[in-house]
Structures are given as structure tokens and as C-alpha cells.
Amino acid sequence: MIKLTPILLIVLYALAMWAFSAWRLRAELNARSTPLTDPRLAAALDRLGAAMGLGRVRAHVYEIAPVNGLAAPDGRVFLTRGFLDQLDAGRVTEAELASVIAHELGHVAHGHTRRRMLDFAGQNVVRAVLVGVFGRMVPVVGPWLAGLVATALAARLSRQDEYQADAFAAALMIKAGFGTGPQKALLGRLDAMTGAGGARGLAWAQSHPPAASRVAAIEALEARWQVR
Template sequence: MLRLTPILLAIAYGLVMYHFSAWRTRRELDERSTELADPALKGVMDRLAAALELPRIRVNLYEVEPVNGLAAPDGRIFLTRGFYDRYRAGEVTGEELASVVAHELGHVALGHTRRRMIDFSGQNAVRTILASVLGRFLPGLGPWLAGVLTSLVVARISRGDEYEADAYAAALMVKAGFGTGPQKALLSKLEGLTGMAGRGAPAWLMSHPKTPDRIAAIEALEARWDEARG
């Protein structure tokens, strides 16, 4: 039983961190966001809602500068102030913003948002367990190796989620009559908008796939759809 104590403690820690992370995320979003009320964007979002047979899609404006979209564990969709400002400056079109919302809706529909909260809040628990086990065989290196392995696993899961959300968004954008053009156009300019252009990092260490790979995956979907239509 004593041998299992570190593992049980790590699991308990992970559960506590999950609930704390969910509470902290909800409070942060509640305090720093309001509904996005832009008449010019309403028609675009209404087309997405109609494609999903929903009366409306509420998009919230999160008052932070980084360019990003996100889906909360409770299913709410957010665009950051930085993203919205790029739209108002003419750097991003309404249809391109719609593709971001469609992507985040994909994370919600596919269950990524809740699972990610568990994944990320549980990282420390998994890292603790691995460090305890590996530390017995590799003293000194165990904790470091546990951290590397945990980060790699989480990054791989996250990249898989992004491909799935991209596929969902592509299908939704086509159904709404936008096509995948805005989605691919936004992906092409996203690194420039986020300030990541020119920063090379191995794809296997990134939480998002490389942009050319994401666009290629969307085009492969289109080819399959065209083939199915005959």
C-alpha cells in the first residue's frame, strides 16, 4: 500500500487541479468578456447558426491582446480583442472570423474542451507518477525525462484535436455556403497575425500542427468530398 501512496496522491492532486483550473478559467472569462455585438458580423454568424439549425451562435469578446479564438469547457465561444481589432483594421474578413468560430465549435462538438481541461490539469499528476517510477531507475534524470515525455504526449493529443476541429470547421463552412477558402486564407496569414512568423520549432513539439500540414489536410478532405460526389 505504501508503494501506491505517491500514485494515489498524484491522482488526488490531478482531480483537485482539474476542479481548480475549471473554476479559475470560468472566473477569468466571466470577468474579462462580454458578448460580441457587431452588426456587420451578425449575418456571418447567423449563416453558421442556420447551418447547425440553431437560432443563434453567441460569440464572446475576450479582452486580451493576443490573436486567438477559444472554446471554454462549458461550451462558450470566444474571440480575443486582438483578433477582433485585426478584423476592424481590415486584416481579417468576417468570413475568416467565421472559420475561427467554426473551428472552436468543432472543439466543443467533439468533446475536446472538457477533455483538454482534464489533460492539462492532470499533467502534473502524470509527471509526478512518471518521475517517481523513472527516478528509481534513472536517479537525477527521472523528473526531467518525465517532464519531456508528458509534454510530448500532450502536444500530440492537442495536434490531433486541431486536425479534427479543422475538419469539422471545413464541413460547417461548406454547409453554410462559405466554402473552405476563408479557412485556408486565415491559416495562411495566422502566423503573421500572431507574431509567430519565422520562429521555427519542431512540429512534434508544437501543440498545433504546422500551417501547410493543416491546409493540406483540408484540401485532402475537399478531394474526398469531390470524389464522393462523383
């Protein structure tokens, strides 16, 4: 039992970090978000809800400038104020924002956000264990290698989540009568819009797949669906 004590302490620390992170995220979103009531998006929210056999989809506006969408662990979906600013400027359409909401609904439907919070705790355990192992094997660069391995594992899981959410969004957009055109068009511009175009770094270390790969995956799904 004595030998297990360090690992148990790591697990308890990771769980405490998970609980704190979940609480902090919920508090942040509650303090800085409001219901999405923009009349320009009302019809799109109705169509998405009807396609799922529900009433109007409820979404929220997260009052931050970066262009992004978000699915919270409690099931809420968000567009940032930055995305709505892009709508005001005529750089995105209502249908394209509907595809963002559909994508975030995909994360909710697959339980990605809750799982990511749990993964965060698990990654802390993995990182700490790897630091101990690599630290003994290669003392100088061991901690760096441990962080690299943990980051690679987390990025791989996150990229898989993005493909799943894209597939959900594509099916929902088709059922709602939008088609996948708005989704693919927005993905094609998203890197430039978010400022990520020149800073992707090593592909395996990124949490989101390249936009071109995501578009190709959607088109492959469409081809399969048409055959059926």
C-alpha cells in the same frame, strides 16, 4: 494499500488542480468577456447557426490583445479583442472570423476542451509517476526526461484535436455557403499574425500543427468529399 498511497495522493492532487484550473478559467472569462454583438459579424453568425439548424450562433469577445480563438469547457466560444482589432484594420475578413468561430465550435462539438481539462489532471499524474521512475534510473536528467515525455504526449493529443476542429469547421463553412477559402486563407497568415512564425521549435512538442499541414488536411478532405 500502503504502497498505493503515493499514487492516490498524486491523483487527488491532480483532481484538485483540475478543479482549481476550471474554476479559474471560468472566473477569468466571466470577468473579461462580453457577448459578441459586432454588427459586421451578425450575418456570419446567422449563417453558421442556420447551417447547424439553430438560431444565431452566440459568441463572446475575450478582452485580451493576442490574436486567438477559444472554446470554454462550458461550451462558450470566444474571439479575442486582438482578432477584432485585425478586422478593424482590414487584415481579416468577416468570413475568416466566421471560420475561427466554426473551428471553436468544432472543439465544443468534439468535447475537446472538457477533455483537455481532464487530460491536464492526467498529465500531472503521468508526469509525477515518470519523475519517480526516471529519477531512479537517471537521477540527474530524470525529471527533465519525464517532463519531455509528458509534454510530447499532450502535444500529440492537442494536434489531433486541431485537425478534428478544422474538419468540423470546413464542413460547416461549406454548408453555410462560405466554402473553405476563408479558412485556408486565414491559416496561411495566422503564424505571422500571432507572431509564431519563427518560434515553432520541435514540431512534435507544439500544441498546433503547422499551418501548411492544416491547409493540406482541409484540401484532402475537400477532395474526398468531391469524389463522394
